[in-house]
Amino acid sequence: MTTTYPFSEADRLRLDPTYLRLQRTEPVSWVRMPFGGEGWLATGYQEVRMVLADPRFSRWATVGKDVPRTSPVLENPNILAMDPPEHGRLRKLVAKAFTTRRVEQLRVRAQEVVDAALDDIEAQGPPADLVSTLNMPLPITLICDMLGVPEGERGEFQGWTDVLLGFGVSTAEEIRAALDSLKGYIAGMVAQRRRTPSDDMLGALVEAHDEEDRLSEEELVVFGVTLLVAGHETTANLLGNAIYTLFEQPTLLRSLVEDPDLLRPAVEELARAIPLAAMVALPRVALEDVEIGGVTVRAGETVLVSMAAANRDPSVFDTPEKIDFQRGVNPHIAFGHGVHHCLGAPLARMELQVAIGTLFRRFPTLELAVPVEDVEFKRGRLVRGPLTLPVKW
Amino acid sequence: MSKWQVQVDREACIGTGMCASSAAAYFRLENGKSTAVQDFVEPDELVTDAAESCPMEAILVRDGDGVVIAPEP
Numbered sequence A: 001m002t003t004t005y006p007f008s009e010a011d012r013l014r015l016d017p018t019y020l021r022l023q024r025t026e027p028v029s030w031v032r033m034p035f036g037g038e039g040w041l042a043t044g045y046q047e048v049r050m051v052l053a054d055p056r057f058s059r060w061a062t063v064g065k066d067v068p069r070t071s072p073v074l075e076n077p078n079i080l081a082m083d084p085p086e087h088g089r090l091r092k093l094v095a096k097a098f099t100t101r102r103v104e105q106l107r108v109r110a111q112e113v114v115d116a117a118l119d120d121i122e123a124q125g126p127p128a129d130l131v132s133t134l135n136m137p138l139p140i141t142l143i144c145d146m147l148g149v150p151e152g153e154r155g156e157f158q159g160w161t162d163v164l165l166g167f168g169v170s171t172a173e174e175i176r177a178a179l180d181s182l183k184g185y186i187a188g189m190v191a192q193r194r195r196t197p198s199d200d201m202l203g204a205l206v207e208a209h210d211e212e213d214r215l216s217e218e219e220l221v222v223f224g225v226t227l228l229v230a231g232h233e234t235t236a237n238l239l240g241n242a243i244y245t246l247f248e249q250p251t252l253l254r255s256l257v258e259d260p261d262l263l264r265p266a267v268e269e270l271a272r273a274i275p276l277a278a279m280v281a282l283p284r285v286a287l288e289d290v291e292i293g294g295v296t297v298r299a300g301e302t303v304l305v306s307m308a309a310a311n312r313d314p315s316v317f318d319t320p321e322k323i324d325f326q327r328g329v330n331p332h333i334a335f336g337h338g339v340h341h342c343l344g345a346p347l348a349r350m351e352l353q354v355a356i357g358t359l360f361r362r363f364p365t366l367e368l369a370v371p372v373e374d375v376e377f378k379r380g381r382l383v384r385g386p387l388t389l390p391v392k393w
Numbered sequence B: 001m002s003k004w005q006v007q008v009d010r011e012a013c014i015g016t017g018m019c020a021s022s023a024a025a026y027f028r029l030e031n032g033k034s035t036a037v038q039d040f041v042e043p044d045e046l047v048t049d050a051a052e053s054c055p056m057e058a059i060l061v062r063d064g065d066g067v068v069i070a071p072e073p
């Protein structure tokens, strides 16, 4: 009998045990997806990395096709859906701005935003909610600064993002409408830059289109939307999940408070261990027959990969279920692998380091203002995360 | 045209696999880190593009005169 995906509704940060059972017995297994029928699910570390790195697996072949998938809508063309060499043409336009070296220059700005958020929290007094005061504003401020979204216009896109990534609750119709709203929003800023050029990232992309013809008008607008959405939703929720995990496992929190040098490895380990995505997404289609994980994926068949399962593969990580800040090498793939490896990874890492580091330096006695089991998580979303994190100190 | 020299700083590389996937003829991952398949290659934009897109700027490309042509500062 074919297994039906998802195996269960996402429950806080718990990874359904079926992933790891499949990983042991059939690291590439045949499952029924919520939309588009049946396809392969890769759960083994080696197999997931291979699918992500091997050009025989195409993202582009999913565009507009009713492939097995978890999203109610068909794939739209955007950087995440492109294959080399076309993919590289877009990636190159912004890659420089996201290198670790360039992102380091934004650390001061991130520190300012975090300091201001914590000032507000302190002034307001306990209990305060970290999600709305710190976790969301930090990544939103940084990606909006980079893109050039004006301060006054930053409130509008969060509702559309909620719908866009509401895989479990939004209808296809609603998702398409939210995407159109986001595109209109960015298109307005693009038009603005044609009247008055600016030296932000949207300005650079407009120039790349108008003067150098390096991307189409549609690509330009969609790229802006992708950067805006990818730039805040994941980071804000991983931050919330990380703080929740530290509250849930106080020995981890204590070790971090006592030894600030653990901050960087702690962020990596939390990224490894937290299954951020509530379900797999971004299917790939085999362009030819491929032998992988003991099966043959036939040309035209679809594979989805679980990075969360891969990050718990015992053949790569000792005691994978344990969160261990002392883990030496940590080749996790929470940021993906291969050509689509997360563009924003250096930015997300820096933001997480600044936020978590500063939060517990400034409030070493910070704790949840409610029992940990009362923290409510979002439902029906692609990305897991606490709705609120009420804290006291 | 004279050949380009390709070097990967394995200390800096974090093994994203981007170069090895986008320019497989020139880079491969060995023990999780990228390494140049050949130290000297015929000029090919794939190599400079990989250097420009590496998040760690771990790939260095020099032209025949030893001048660094990628990544741009």
Ligand code: HEM
Residues within 6 Å of the ligand: A052, A079, A080, A081, A091, A139, A143, A226, A227, A228, A230, A231, A232, A234, A235, A238, A276, A281, A282, A307, A333, A334, A335, A336, A337, A339, A340, A341, A342, A343, A344, A345, A347, A348, A349
């Ligand atoms: C903790 C936060 C983040 C996580 C866990 C994360 C995770 C990922 C993953 C797993 C992928 C690859 C998906 C796949 O190949 O199937 C990806 C791609 C991407 N991410 Fe992130 N991301 C984060 C933050 C960010 C930020 C801050 C940005 C800022 C712009 C960003 C922009 C992107 C873009 C543009 C891509 C597509 C890259 C491409 O196709 O070349 N991400 N991310």
Ligand code: SF4
Residues within 6 Å of the ligand: B008, B012, B013, B014, B015, B016, B017, B018, B019, B020, B033, B034, B053, B054, B055, B056, B057, B058, B059
């Ligand atoms: S792109 Fe850079 S960091 Fe990624 S594998 Fe290649 S050299 Fe290493």
